[in-house]
Amino acid sequence: MREVAIVAFAQTRHTSHDTGLSEPELIRPVIEEVKERTGLSRFGFTCSGSCDYLAGAPFSFVSALDALGAWPPISESHVEMDGAWALYEAWVRLQHGDIDSALVYGFGKSSLGDLRTIATLQLDPYYLAPLGLDLLSLAALQAAAVGAERKELDDIVRRSRADGRANPYALDLPDPDPDSDPGGDHAVRPLLTTDVPPVTDGAAAVVLATGDLARRLCPNPAYVRGIAHRIEPHYPGMRDLAHSASAADAARAAGVGEGPVEVAELHAQFPHEEIILRRALDLREDTGVNPSGGPLAANPVMATGLIRIGEAARPILDGSARRTVGHAAGGPCLQHNLVTVLEA
């Protein structure tokens, strides 16, 4: 395998509402930031991740290219998935050996519509979509299958929000207060409204570079030591919702267990998903989980997973960690999982 490293990461200061910026206007500052940080103005390959349903405009990702400067023509691709999978495609492209840098970005404005029901459009049109199954209903089924103690879930929400308040890019969300409202305010039972990630607009960008170029661009590149993704059946009734076999398989393939993990950034949009993923990745108690606050503190859909990889790279780029894990998820009830192991 060719050695590939993350050499720069940037994200927007995410917002809980639509500021009125167009998608290219949202993306442009983070692209500028990673260009400036690496000194690169052209990349061997560019790949983005987004979802047209968020903006309700077919091929909306094409107009997002306006933020890049695509002339003379660039080599570009797009995944209708979280930007984490754009990073995977770029990593694969870099393995071809003929280029040595790639720009990856992901973006989403989930404030434009009702994310809860827009997510219904991602479901199979025969068995699930006709029932109007929404994002929260599916998550509630998985939460019921996990059956975690309320206190454990509340602790995850409280920790995530506190970490988010300390993260200038995440939202400022108050501590949930179960004492003032025992039993809580239900979204879809057993989910409480405080278990639901915030509506968030935002974008993120990552620059990947191979071997020598990585060392030239960055004093502490975050090397991708392992990266793998695995998927399970789409239909929830064909799966064991209390466990994530695909996250566990991806973690094994990426080599998570081959060394200590200082920080794990998990794409857990709900607290029960963190419990499932900790088990699937077999993380030890001393691994710091989502020190950024994670998706419960900022969830710019289609960038959230890429941000997990970026946040996992950050402590390596600044020299404060040696080995971290970034995780991204897609599909209903953690159907699809991508795991990246980063090392100094």
Added chain:
Amino acid sequence: MPSEPPAARHVLEFPGGYTRTTGPVIGRFLSELRARRIVGVRTAEGRVLVPPLEYDPGTGDPVTGEYVQVGPAGTVTTCAWVDEPLEGHPLDRPFAWALIALDGADTALLHAVDAGNPKAIATGTRVWPVWSERPTGNVTDLSHFVPEVTKIVAPVRAEYRLRAGGALGVFLAGVERGVLLGGRCQSCEKVYVPYRLSCPECGTAIGEPVELPGTGTVTTFAINNLPDPRAPQVPFVSAYILLDGADIPMIALVGDVPAHEVRHGMRVRAVWVPTEERTASMTNIRWFAPTGEPDVEL
């Protein structure tokens, strides 16, 4: 604070909806649903997938052509409760989403259950399908599921005709003219009300009735929260009232006072209906009401 940017409504819609081909496997399932049957498909390993898929998700092998009728009942394996249904949901009242292992299936079907309240459904609950009135070949031909029948309501009602002869006739004749009649035991001297013909303690015959006043003291009481045709409202108070001059309390309603203010030792007086409405019946006494006198030590 910068001014709000202008905003506009934008709708993404494909008029009439997309036409999608089903392929033979999903098409068979939906056709069976239209005929109000639920089928699964058997995999090469012998498992029954419901709803059917073209390929075994475990092995990737094509499924066999064997379709197996399953259910129609099944067992809930996981459920979630929707308090506020969305427009696109199968039911417009609070309901459960459930993964349902239909009898004979090796996977679970995801559908809605009309359970009434979240306590009426849990892992293990047996559920049965309710079909839509006009099946069209859609997963919504299964309108929803309902919990298995585990109880019925059995009405109970019988009518009787009662005659008040003997002591009760004497007592009710008193009630008709607004007087409560008791009887004194000639051996133990206890005064019983209502009037009766013998002393239940001594067995001695009781003589002529004695008139008792309409005043007395509450010795004990109960606050009733279930409606009763004889009581004016819920909650109501039924009490033991020891009439002045009697040794045995009688049971009666207490009114004209909030239920939580009724207490042991409270002095009360019978409230009689107006003379022209009186009959030979205890309904002559509407209830007992506080007299306002100081409470009595019991």
